[in-house]
Amino acid sequence: MKGGAIKLFIVVVGINIFFAYIGLYFLPQSQSLPPKTIKVEKGITQDELVTLGETIIFSKGQCMVCHPMKQETGMRAPAIATIGAEIVKSAKERNMTPEAYVFEALVNPGEYVQKGFENMMPPVHKPPTSLTEGELIAVAAFLQSKGANVTVSYPESIPVLQEQIKIEAKKGGK
Amino acid sequence: MADVSVKKGLTKGLIKLTVLLGIGFIFLFVLGRLLPAPSEDGYRVFPVIGSRVWVWIIAQLHLNFAAFVLGVPIFAVSMEYLSWRRSDGRLDRIAYDFTKLFTLAYTITASIGTILLISLPVLYPKFMDHMMRILGPTWWLYIVVMYVEVMVCYYYYYSWHKMKNNKGAHVAIGGLLNIMGVIMLLITSSWVGYMTTPGGVSETGELISRWHAIKTHMWIPLSIHRLVANVVFGAGIAASYAAYRFIVSETDEDRAYYDWMGYTSAMISIGFSLILPGVGYLLGVEIYSFNEQMGIQLMGGFFAWLWVMQAILIGAILMFVNYYLWISLNKMPGGERYFKYVKYLFIVMLLGYAVWLTPHSIALSLDEARKMGTYHPVLGNLGVMAAKNTAVVITYLVTFLSFAIFKMSNKEPVVSWAKLGNALRIIIVAGSTVAVLAIGVYSYMVSSSVRVKVLSPIQFGVFFLSIIALFILDAKMFKNAKIIGAPRWGKMPERSQYALIGITVTFTWLMGMMGYMRSGGRQYWHVYGIIKDTSPDAFLPTHGFAAVVTSILTVIFFALMGLLFYGIMKLEKKGGQGGAKA
Numbered sequence: 001m002k003g004g005a006i007k008l009f010i011v012v013v014g015i016n017i018f019f020a021y022i023g024l025y026f027l028p029q030s031q032s033l034p035p036k037t038i039k040v041e042k043g044i045t046q047d048e049l050v051t052l053g054e055t056i057i058f059s060k061g062q063c064m065v066c067h068p069m070k071q072e073t074g075m076r077a078p079a080i081a082t083i084g085a086e087i088v089k090s091a092k093e094r095n096m097t098p099e100a101y102v103f104e105a106l107v108n109p110g111e112y113v114q115k116g117f118e119n120m121m122p123p124v125h126k127p128p129t130s131l132t133e134g135e136l137i138a139v140a141a142f143l144q145s146k147g148a149n150v151t152v153s154y155p156e157s158i159p160v161l162q163e164q165i166k167i168e169a170k171k172g173g174k
Numbered sequence: 175m176a177d178v179s180v181k182k183g184l185t186k187g188l189i190k191l192t193v194l195l196g197i198g199f200i201f202l203f204v205l206g207r208l209l210p211a212p213s214e215d216g217y218r219v220f221p222v223i224g225s226r227v228w229v230w231i232i233a234q235l236h237l238n239f240a241a242f243v244l245g246v247p248i249f250a251v252s253m254e255y256l257s258w259r260r261s262d263g264r265l266d267r268i269a270y271d272f273t274k275l276f277t278l279a280y281t282i283t284a285s286i287g288t289i290l291l292i293s294l295p296v297l298y299p300k301f302m303d304h305m306m307r308i309l310g311p312t313w314w315l316y317i318v319v320m321y322v323e324v325m326v327c328y329y330y331y332y333s334w335h336k337m338k339n340n341k342g343a344h345v346a347i348g349g350l351l352n353i354m355g356v357i358m359l360l361i362t363s364s365w366v367g368y369m370t371t372p373g374g375v376s377e378t379g380e381l382i383s384r385w386h387a388i389k390t391h392m393w394i395p396l397s398i399h400r401l402v403a404n405v406v407f408g409a410g411i412a413a414s415y416a417a418y419r420f421i422v423s424e425t426d427e428d429r430a431y432y433d434w435m436g437y438t439s440a441m442i443s444i445g446f447s448l449i450l451p452g453v454g455y456l457l458g459v460e461i462y463s464f465n466e467q468m469g470i471q472l473m474g475g476f477f478a479w480l481w482v483m484q485a486i487l488i489g490a491i492l493m494f495v496n497y498y499l500w501i502s503l504n505k506m507p508g509g510e511r512y513f514k515y516v517k518y519l520f521i522v523m524l525l526g527y528a529v530w531l532t533p534h535s536i537a538l539s540l541d542e543a544r545k546m547g548t549y550h551p552v553l554g555n556l557g558v559m560a561a562k563n564t565a566v567v568i569t570y571l572v573t574f575l576s577f578a579i580f581k582m583s584n585k586e587p588v589v590s591w592a593k594l595g596n597a598l599r600i601i602i603v604a605g606s607t608v609a610v611l612a613i614g615v616y617s618y619m620v621s622s623s624v625r626v627k628v629l630s631p632i633q634f635g636v637f638f639l640s641i642i643a644l645f646i647l648d649a650k651m652f653k654n655a656k657i658i659g660a661p662r663w664g665k666m667p668e669r670s671q672y673a674l675i676g677i678t679v680t681f682t683w684l685m686g687m688m689g690y691m692r693s694g695g696r697q698y699w700h701v702y703g704i705i706k707d708t709s710p711d712a713f714l715p716t717h718g719f720a721a722v723v724t725s726i727l728t729v730i731f732f733a734l735m736g737l738l739f740y741g742i743m744k745l746e747k748k749g750g751q752g753g754a755k756a
Binding site: 004005009011016020022023024025027028029030031032033076121122128 | 377417418421422466467468470471479480483486487668672675680683697698712713714716718720721725726728732
């Protein structure tokens with residue numbers, strides 16, 4: 001069976017070309033770039049914060065990995081579309097301001113978990129997400145805008161945010 | 175490797191390893207002085223292809239060879255043990271052939287390891303400084319264990335004929351070789367485990383507890399996963415070797431032997447691969463428990479489509495296996511009685527494959543998810559775990575059936591309860607299929623937590639119970655069975671051997687891709703959440719690019735393997751069987 005080795009080599013190369021072809025032409029082609037830190041300027045309006053927050057939840061925040069926009073069967077985390085109203089409701093139940101509650105949900109998420117969901121969210125001010133104070137306030141503004149009034153602003157909300165970060169640090173969260 | 179005494183063999187091994195390590199350290203020293211200083215954030219750039227692609231190819235090639243030299247000894251020793259207990263010369267020959275393969279492969283493994291040893295500190299000095307600060311002592315332990323392992327390996331190989339009358343002691347040396355291999359695996363897995371699921375350090379990367387930096391979430395499940403995968407891979411390579419030898423054989427005797435070797439190796443490979451989904455599940459659980467976000471990103475984020483690719487690859491492997499087994503019926507006297515079932519098995523395989531291939535989330539980016547929703551309105555129902563697990567279990571069940579049919583195809587049971595036995599077999603197969611389907615349907619109605627933690631393990635449990643039950647039943651039913659005729663080893667068409675090669679090439683490609691995914695799960699981090707990747711390569715490339723790199727390194731790997739196979743044949747021609755001196 002002379003030439004067997006050559007035939008085998010052709011088979012090996014052929015299979016590899018086939019798999020590379022599937023990878024190149026049957027799978028979607030896109031790169032995943034590292035996120036850029038967004039600079040939030042003093043005096044930014046609430047509308048601008050909301051727009052910025054939306055950009056962050058779809059990019060650096062990676063919120064959409066778990067949170068769907070609309071209600072879906074089997075969703076892992078609450079839907080974004082009505083989350084502002086949920087924030088107001090839950091804050092009232094827990095005797096907190098919506099502002100404090102939304103920051104707690106971002107930096108100390110294990111403290112209170114919505115019924116029907118699991119405690120799986122990491123504190124997003126810490127690595128690997130590492131949102132800055134400005135970015136966190138922008139995300140909070142966007143979340144509030146989904147069914148409620150936006151009460152957070154930059155830099156006025158920083159003390160409330162820092163208070164929640166302190167509570168999380170004392171708890172020694174992951 | 176023509177006839178060499180044990181002492182000479184050991185000296186050869188010692189010199190080879192020391193020379194390679196010496197070359198590594200000299201190059202590190204010289205390059206460190208000759209090359210320009212690294213950039214401010216700690217990188218040097220490899221010319222033309224860039225540092226990432228270079229390290230990617232070298233690391234994966236090293237991993238492939240390491241998997242081979244760690245995996246093959248496990249079943250080489252098992253075969254030797256069986257040959258010793260059963261006084262079976264054919265098993266002894268296959269064990270020796272395997273040993274010859276991995277002993278020669280050690281040199282290539284160590285050579286590629288040396289290139290990696292030079293590349294990493296030169297191209298990524300800051301990152302490697304951190305790794306040495308945190309896990310440095312494990313690296314020195316690695317070198318010590320490597321020396322011991324190579325010495326034991328060479329002793330095991332070169333003493334083969336000398337210790338032919340002391341098989342018990344020789345098998346024990348083989349056992350020691352495997353213990354060394356497992357220690358090596360544990361050490362290297364601790365490095366990868368630390369990079370992906372770090373522990374034992376502060377948020378700024380200061381060492382708090384070295385033991386916790388070793389004992390990370392990923393460490394043990396990754397080690398188990400690699401151990402099993404190494405056996406699957408090692409056996410697959412041995413099957414490829416047998417296929418290669420079968421194709422180039424010039425005598426019927428050789429063809430018969432290599433046909434048997436190919437079959438035995440392939441079945442060991444596939445048998446062990448049945449465990450992989452289970453240990454992969456354990457690995458997944460640990461990743462989720464370390465960081466849900468990482469787990470979700472790996473399973474359904476940027477990598478969602480690579481799971482579809484994984485399904486294509488595993489499905490292809492199972493198709494190759496089934497095809498090989500169906501062709502193999504030709505060499506079994508009486509095998510023709512089962513030809514009629516093949517088409518039904520094929521249809522079920524195709525249906526299972528189609529469901530398995532259906533992607534869950536077809537949105538590629540978060541932007542797309544915003545526009546179209548996370549899941550496809552129709553296909554999303556088939557793309558979920560409930561359907562996929564069911565499809566996977568059913569295709570595995572079909573593969574086991576193909577194997578069971580092949581095994582019994584030249585036999586006829588003589589036990590008085592043969593009819594009842596056959597009825598029981600039908601009940602087990604039908605019952606387990608219905609149970610797996612029912613659990614699959616029920617999975618749609620429960621929370622993801624119940625689905626993942628309870629129902630998926632039950633589905634796989636049903637599968638394993640059914641194959642164990644079938645295995646035991648067949649063993650009893652076909653004990654002292656009437657043999658229609660002995661298998662006609664060697665009477666196989668050449669295309670069957672390409673199926674064997676196809677299994678191994680696909681598995682190697684799969685290993686490359688899964689390695690990329692595991693590494694890519696860290697995204698833009700060298701050590702997740704601790705050391706950021708700020709190099710120009712700190713992004714995940716397109717799936718097409720990843721596929722091309724994986725194909726290139728797989729071809730390089732098989733070219734090197736081809737050289738190894740060719741080298742063994744050359745040596746055999748030169749010095750009879752070659753190798754150890756009697």
